[in-house]
Amino acid sequence: MKSAHGNSNVTELLARAQALHHDLRFENVRAWKERNGGLAVGYLPVYVPRELLWAMNVLPVGVVGGGDQVEIIRGDAYYQSYICHLPRSTIELGLNGALDVLDGVLFPATCDVIRNLSGMWMMQFPDKYVHYLDVPQDFDTGVGGAFYRHELLEIAGALEARGARPLTDAALRAAIAAYDANRREIEALYELRRREPWKVPTHELYLVLKAGLVLPVDEHTMMLEDYRRLVIRDDARRPLDQARMLITGSFCEQPPIGLIKTLERAGCYIVDDDLVAVHRWIRGDVASLAPGQPPLDALVEAFLRNGVPSAIRYIDQDKKGRDLVERVRASGAEGVVFCAASFCDPALLDQPMLVGALDAAGIPWTSFKYAENTGQFQVIREQAGTFADSIKLWSGA
Amino acid sequence: MTAPDVLITAGIDVGSSSIKTVVFQDRGPSGHRMLAGLAERLRRRDPLDVATETFEKALSAAGIARGDVDYIATTGEGENVPFRTGHFYGMTTHARGGLFLDPAVRAVVDIGALHTRAVLMDDRAKVLGYRMTSQCASGSGQFLENICRYLGVTIDEIGPLSLEADAPESCSSICAVLAETDVINMVSRGVSIPNILRGIHDSMAGRYVKLATAAGANGVVLVTGGLSRDAGLLAAMRDANRDLDIRTHEHAVLAGAIGAALWGGYRARRLREKGLSLTGGAA
Numbered sequence: 001m002k003s004a005h006g007n008s009n010v011t012e013l014l015a016r017a018q019a020l021h022h023d024l025r026f027e028n029v030r031a032w033k034e035r036n037g038g039l040a041v042g043y044l045p046v047y048v049p050r051e052l053l054w055a056m057n058v059l060p061v062g063v064v065g066g067g068d069q070v071e072i073i074r075g076d077a078y079y080q081s082y083i084c085h086l087p088r089s090t091i092e093l094g095l096n097g098a099l100d101v102l103d104g105v106l107f108p109a110t111c112d113v114i115r116n117l118s119g120m121w122m123m124q125f126p127d128k129y130v131h132y133l134d135v136p137q138d139f140d141t142g143v144g145g146a147f148y149r150h151e152l153l154e155i156a157g158a159l160e161a162r163g164a165r166p167l168t169d170a171a172l173r174a175a176i177a178a179y180d181a182n183r184r185e186i187e188a189l190y191e192l193r194r195r196e197p198w199k200v201p202t203h204e205l206y207l208v209l210k211a212g213l214v215l216p217v218d219e220h221t222m223m224l225e226d227y228r229r230l231v232i233r234d235d236a237r238r239p240l241d242q243a244r245m246l247i248t249g250s251f252c253e254q255p256p257i258g259l260i261k262t263l264e265r266a267g268c269y270i271v272d273d274d275l276v277a278v279h280r281w282i283r284g285d286v287a288s289l290a291p292g293q294p295p296l297d298a299l300v301e302a303f304l305r306n307g308v309p310s311a312i313r314y315i316d317q318d319k320k321g322r323d324l325v326e327r328v329r330a331s332g333a334e335g336v337v338f339c340a341a342s343f344c345d346p347a348l349l350d351q352p353m354l355v356g357a358l359d360a361a362g363i364p365w366t367s368f369k370y371a372e373n374t375g376q377f378q379v380i381r382e383q384a385g386t387f388a389d390s391i392k393l394w395s396g397a
Numbered sequence: 398m399t400a401p402d403v404l405i406t407a408g409i410d411v412g413s414s415s416i417k418t419v420v421f422q423d424r425g426p427s428g429h430r431m432l433a434g435l436a437e438r439l440r441r442r443d444p445l446d447v448a449t450e451t452f453e454k455a456l457s458a459a460g461i462a463r464g465d466v467d468y469i470a471t472t473g474e475g476e477n478v479p480f481r482t483g484h485f486y487g488m489t490t491h492a493r494g495g496l497f498l499d500p501a502v503r504a505v506v507d508i509g510a511l512h513t514r515a516v517l518m519d520d521r522a523k524v525l526g527y528r529m530t531s532q533c534a535s536g537s538g539q540f541l542e543n544i545c546r547y548l549g550v551t552i553d554e555i556g557p558l559s560l561e562a563d564a565p566e567s568c569s570s571i572c573a574v575l576a577e578t579d580v581i582n583m584v585s586r587g588v589s590i591p592n593i594l595r596g597i598h599d600s601m602a603g604r605y606v607k608l609a610t611a612a613g614a615n616g617v618v619l620v621t622g623g624l625s626r627d628a629g630l631l632a633a634m635r636d637a638n639r640d641l642d643i644r645t646h647e648h649a650v651l652a653g654a655i656g657a658a659l660w661g662g663y664r665a666r667r668l669r670e671k672g673l674s675l676t677g678g679a680a
Binding site for chain 1: 485524675
């Protein structure tokens with residue numbers, strides 16, 4: 001039986017998500033532009049306020065590098081060997097024309113590397129809209145909030161000048177409602193995975209989340225609803241004796257899907273993560289944050305108050321450690337896997353403090369690094385497998 | 398049907414050249430009894446097909462219905478066996494299997510077709526450390542099988558032949574390709590097959606005992622895996638390090654599967670204590 005949105009089985013739905021994941025020419029985005037006549041603007045990890053773009057009939061398009069599908073030819077000339085892989089594959093995609101469909105790109109203040117990439121983009125693609133989204137590290141509404149509001153209005157003005165619809169309160173309210181619905185549906189999937197991880201393998205969830213980087217938000221929400229409905233009633237998905245893990249550190253450069261499968265085959269149920277972090281960077285609904293105020297205020301408040309305590313926020317380290325421990329407890333994880341991209345300064349510089357918090361709480365952990373194009377997983381398989389064994393056999397699991 | 402305090406568990410060790418399966422009766426603290434155990438060569442067949450087939454054969458030999466199995470544990474490359482309840486890693490299972498076969502053992506050297514690993518453990522089979530060969534084929538049973546083909550002998554003949562050696566010829570210990578070249582040279586120079594085989598065994602044995610001592614082994618070491626049946630290799634290992642008490646067991650080739658079945662029983666009891674039952678694997 002077909003679902004309300006046209007997906008009759010999980011295989012078909014995942015095949016669609018997989019096709020979007022593999023389509024580095026962004027044909028889906030091209031088709032949307034032809035149908036709707038709007039602009040498409042890319043954004044780098046970790047977080048941009050997609051609601052603002054969507055309210056102006058601009059399709060936000062997540063750009064997370066070339067994964068394991070792009071051979072780097074020119075990209076290596078732009079970055080030293082001690083820099084992570086994502087910017088070199090992103091610039092490779094730009095130089096080979098794959099990102100021509102984008103009318104501009106937003107570069108959020110994730111790290112120095114992404115900031116520098118924004119400068120390269122300005123020089124390489126002078127006709128495109130490029131904006132380095134500087135975000136406040138002061139979380140007071142009157143200080144950081146005012147700065148952030150100014151940033152958002154500057155983006156809105158620039159997009160309008162390039163032909164986007166003018167930003168209105170009504171459109172922004174509708175966009176916030178659409179993304180709130182999307183966040184709720186994602187949270188429902190995460191909740192289902194916490195409860196019955198065998199129903200929601202992370203290598204599937206990962207594909208469905210990645211589809212949300214290129215799909216219009218309403219379409220993505222329907223895909224999420226379909227996926228949840230279909231897996232709940234799939235009785236062939238049965239529980240195995242696996243160790244429950246939380247993985248953290250993968251919020252920017254995304255791991256190859258083979259790595260996720262390797263962790264799962266090695267005996268791990270991933271019950272919480274920070275993959276494709278843009279979807280879960282704001283916790284809870286945005287609409288309710290500034291009742292009676294203009295919707296832009298709610299968007300600003302969401303950034304200031306409800307952003308996750310991630311590595312890209314300059315906040316008290318204890319708060320990040322406490323948050324990680326709370327996530328471990330809430331998800332019922334039995335261990336933590338630090339799974340960060342090689343040379344990812346934000347993730348790796350926070351790691352010692354997070355390890356301290358886990359050690360103090362008696363939570364076992366292991367760590368390894370990857371690149372988006374890692375193709376050999378044997379060492380990770382051994383490490384994750386023995387870690388899972390140690391939890392199942394020698395802890396209270 | 399079995400009594401509630403008695404569990405039936407199965408262990409399936411999917412190796413790169415053969416699949417080993419055991420069925421155990423697990424009485425918890427009262428002990429464990431192996432009801433059936435068998436090893437089946439893959440011979441270019443689909444490992445999942447062979448795993449299913451050997452599992453069914455082992456159940457039949459044990460007189461156990463599939464629905465009465467409380468936990469099906471896989472190890473080795475068995476992560477994809479669809480009817481598993483859980484999977485354990487090779488070093489975890491060989492340690493447990495080794496301890497079951499010989500309670501004095503505190504280290505295991507598992508010599509398989511493609512890899513060799515030395516595992517140090519305590520008296521509960523908790524892994525304390527390990528060392529593994531790299532991906533080079535010279536540390537493996539596959540290499541020995543290739544040599545058998547060059548020399549025209551069967552794998553079962555190499556042990557007894559090696560023990561007949563009177564002047565072993567030294568052989569490259571570094572690289573399978575160089576070692577194979579060495580063997581061809583030896584054959585052309587008229588070196589006897591026993592002396593060639595003992596030279597190869599000495600070369601491999603030197604690597605294995607170094608692996609074991611690097612992992613921290615001292616005292617009793619059990620050789621497990623497919624090459625545990627090779628008497629010539631065991632003799633060479635004993636000569637290579639007389640400080641170690643190198644042993645094997647008639648079921649050493651099944652050690653991984655045995656360890657998996659025993660850990661499976663442990664997990665089944667833990668899950669029962671928590672009120673959880675993973676019946677899917679045995680369905």
